[in-house]
Structure formats: structure tokens, C-alpha cells
Amino acid sequence: MSAPAIPNPEAPQADTRERLLDAAEALIYAGGIHATGVDAIVRAAGAARKSFYTYFESKDALVAAALSRRDERWMRWFVAGTLACGRTPQARLVGMFDVLREWFASEGFHGCAFLNAAGETASSDDPVRVVARDHKARLLDFVREQSDAWAAASGADRRVAARLARQWLILIDGAIGVALVSGDADAALDARAAGRALLDALAPRSDSGSRSQSRSESALRAPLRRAAQRKEQDHE
Template identity: 85%
Template sequence: MSSSPIAADARERLLDAAEALVYAGGIHATGVDAIVRAAGAARKSFYTWFESKDALVAAALTRRDERWMRWFIEGTMKRGRTPRTRLIGMFDVLREWFASDGFHGCAFLNAAGETASPDDPVREIARLHKARLLAFIAGQCEAWAEAVGADRRVAARLARQWLILIDGAIGVALVSGAADAALDARAAGQQLLDALAPRSPQSPRSSRTRGAAQEARGRS
């Protein structure tokens, strides 16, 4: 669709308004009139660009997915030089988000919770977002597995568990209002990494285990 700069600006303002209002109040509680007013646009411009409110919400979520993933990836990569520090650093990135003004949880989980059909376009966008997030996490888990000598199957399982830790932290932070939910998830993640890392025969833990066994045999 060709458009003038003014018309294109109206579309962006409608997307901005829809994203902000839906994120704060939900899809069903946000009407077209409220979106148009917040955007400072004419109702006609809404129908010029979008066939329905659902189409506008889907477009706003798609745009948010791109922006959120870029923010999360950049923040994670700045947190450390090793796969482990980057994985753990994800929760520090999240904590900053949890503590920010206007945090209302995961926009994609929120939106998916308002859709009844699994085939709803909004639900599909939420699935796509979580798939993209899982793919990024999986890349870091595979790098971690290679670094510590763990099996790739372990990395795949770790990635799924890491996504649950992230989404769980988001949910707890939303309900409790406690940004430190990210720190609890980080501590759980550290324990998970330690538990999944292969144990070297020369590791202190292995040495203690062998020593205890030898001592037990000496007493028998």
C-alpha cells in the first residue's frame, strides 16, 4: 500500500497506542475509540490501515516481538563473554525490566490468555515469540554444553527448562510486584547448570565421594 508520510505516521501512532493500551489493560478492555483517541488519529485512518481491532493488535504484537527480542538479545550478550555468564545474565536483564515503570508481565502470554482458539492470529504470534526466544536460549545452551562437554540432548532439555524459568520469573514478578523474582530464577538456573555439567573424575566433589567410599570400606 503506497502512502504519504503523514498517513504512515498515523499508522505508527495507532500501533504505538494499541500496544501501550493493550499491554496495560488487555485486548478486550481496549476499544477502537480509545486507541484512535490515544493515537490522535482519525477513525478513518484506522480503517485505512487495519480491517479490525484484532488485525491492529496482531500487527502491534508483531512489532513488539521484534523490538523485545532485539533488546533481550543485546542485553544478554553484554552480560558476559562465556555461555554460562550469558545464560545467568538473562535474569539480570529481566530484573531491570521488572523494576521499570509500566511493567505488566509478558505481553505475549497476556494476549494468548485472552484468546480462546489456538488458531487465533494473536495466539500464533505469541507462539512465534516464544519459539524465537527458545531458539536464542537454545543457542546459548548449546554453546554452554560444548564448553563443558555435555551432550547436545542435555542442551536441548536445558533450553526448555530455561524458558520455563524465564516465563516463571515474569509471572511471579507481575503478580507479586517483586523484581527480585529474577534473582530467585537466576539462583535456580545456577543450580541447574551445576547439576547438568559433567563431573570430572578429578573434580573436588568426585574426590570427596571416592574418599568417603574408601573410608567406609576401611570401617567394614
């Protein structure tokens, strides 16, 4: 599966607003918000500058709208790719990193557009930061769905599933960050290995395993009990 493609700003069927959104998304994802001016966006969109203010009251409003549209497209791509990775919850959770690896290896990968944008905003109430926060909340909700399904299949507590989902999101974002900085798509494989270890650690022990552990513990305590019994007999 390939990464979600940026729509072609020069597509004849795209209206002016869509061309502005396409151009803003592509330029900002590649170069950042502050490094991308309105004039550059207007030129890339093949639009007149006055048309920009027909659709958007400010550059921030345009960026927020472009990110909102990217959120919809990215989530559709990620959800579809994840669900195609397997029939079991564990296969889907682990498969998320295979989906990410293909994205990391694709041409034009510049990390997470939402983390990048949030890093350029100072206020938590900034519309761009709000969109980024909403995107991560949507991603966490999807991961939580898979974590709940894993917990139901393995017999784990739902509280464990909630913790797993939060930790899984950190693995996802961590893999994205490492892949961006290092240029190594295999950061996804390292995150996948860490995820497998996390699932193993959180999975409830089987009844047979518990019984084996109980028998082992009883065997270890048996000499202590016999010694205590002998000591009591010596004092009688």
C-alpha cells in the first residue's frame, strides 16, 4: 500500500478553492507553515490573489482547512490499510507498522503533517493546533477500537486496552519521528518489534501457565514447610 497521494493542483476539474487547498497542503507539508507565504500558495494554485480572500479569511484559516481535508484522507488510507493486514486484532495492531513503513519509504515523506504543524503554533487554541489535536484523537480512537478487540480476544481487562491504545499511539508517532529524522523507513519495524513485546507483556497468562506457576511456587515452598514442621516436632 502506498502513502496517500497529494491531489494534483493543476487538475482541470478542481475549482479555485480546491486548488488553493491542494497547493497549501503540498507546500506546507514540504516546507512548513511559516516558510510558505500566501503568494507562493496563490501562484502554485494558479489563482488570483483576490480569490484567496474570497474563500479564506486568513492564511491560518486556509492551513486549518487543508489539514482537516488531509485528516479525512489520511485516516481513510490508514484504516483501510490496517484492516487489510489481518483478521485478528493482534494482526491489525501489528500491521499498522507495515502500513507506516510503506509510507515512510514513499517519495515525498516529510513526517506527520499534524505534528509538524502543531510544532509551529504557540497557542493550544490556535485553529491549526486544534485540527492537529483532533487528528490525533481520531487516530487514538481507531487504535482503541483495535485494542478493545484485542482485549476481548485475549481476555485482558478493558483498562489494559485503554493503556495499550495510548502506548500504541506513542509507538506510532515515535516511529514517524524517527523515520523523518533518520531517513530510515525501518524505524517502523523497530516500533513493530516493540509493539509485539508490549502485547506479550500485557496478555493475560493462560490457565495452564498459572497452574504451572502455582505448582512451581508450591514446590519451592515445600522444603520450608517441612523444615517448619520438623522444628515444631523438636520442641514437643
